[in-house]
Amino acid sequence: MLENRAGEIDPNTESKIKNAARRVFHQKGFSATRTRDIAEEAGINLALLNYYFRSKKKLFEIIMFETMFGFMQNMLVVFNDEKTSLLEKTELMAEKYTEMILKEPQVPLFILSELRDNASDFLEKLPMANIIMESVFIKQIKDEIAAGNIKEINPLQFIINLLGLVIFPFVASPLIYKIGSLSTKDFELLMQERKKMIPIWIKSMFYKS
Amino acid sequence: MLENRAGEIDPNTESKIKNAARRVFHQKGFSATRTRDIAEEAGINLALLNYYFRSKKKLFEIIMFETMFGFMQNMLVVFNDEKTSLLEKTELMAEKYTEMILKEPQVPLFILSELRDNASDFLEKLPMANIIMESVFIKQIKDEIAAGNIKEINPLQFIINLLGLVIFPFVASPLIYKIGSLSTKDFELLMQERKKMIPIWIKSMFYKS
DNA sequence: AAATGAATTAATCAAATGATTAAAACATAA
């Protein structure tokens, strides 16, 4: 049986194209991706891409939306859990997000670089602003500040630091590989260490000692 | 007198093209940039781009190299100052880098997204690895660990966190604007606050209390 | 087996895009 580059076992043509498109778009971004790249990666005739998805842009929008949605979902679930404490949430975020990104390390840079152009207003289509700033997570930060357990700070700084500590090394990975002369395994171990350390770092940063 | 889009007062044609190319490449990246975009931005005839710079790729390599060099230079100067302490270096980094990036906020994402492809091995051409890991900065981290002032940690984690705290909000700015419903002024104030806080956060993270 | 609609292919199209050319405009030196 013929396999495409991902070694998929006979998904239907539409799925093959979508999966190939996801891989290529994630790797190279919209502008650097040629529809012929996707067709080759999927092992299908070029015309089938348009047959199933109308256009490169439409296909991209599907991939972009699914990618962003998957990326946000994890965060929102953790942020809105009524049962976990603020520190537990930072632990869950560091844990889950690191694991998720390790499986597809190119996704954060893909999302951020595509958002730069912002042409298609993807952020408008996802209800981001309200949902995050009105989350249990933000409420808990404010409560801890009010209770005197956390230093006075804009909750947005808390979020930026948490996301930054988790996401930044992946976005800057070529730089970090180079600076540290790292192998793939080295890098992964470094991220595993961060998974444990980030909650501790966050605690040190924001909590009164 | 005719002005181009940047309102430059009559620099020579070569400079006009280079400056326009810098703006457009920084904004859209290599692949999404059309040579006609640059020509229009510079207010010159398309053929002049090839006359002065041979090709889009050659022009891009000049811009990429200059941009990366400018970005690294600041860091290396601070990192290798024999006179400043480790904490003073974090203060200088937060201060200088934030100010630098605020002037051209799109540069970090430009560099990181272009490094992703890595086709041209820009990192090989800049002597990164040795120079950073053998800097005074790294030496001071090791010394502080040996002296028992800093918790046991891979110095690379120190660098990742420092760079991440400074750079990440700019790389993720569309997201942060949205999450916080920020105006440009709001965002700038937030970064000003970070400029002050980052050294304190770093100290809290790594120094024994 | 024949008929019908869906899926696939090779060939082709039109627009976009990087680059070149030949002529014109301009500046400078003799």
Added chain:
DNA sequence: TTATGTTTTAATCATTTGATTAATTCATTT
């Protein structure tokens, strides 16, 4: 002013690229 080399322009080229078409193959139903 004329001659010479440089800069600029409009037009054009060749290739790339997203998309379409018409024909063929395949699968399903009758």
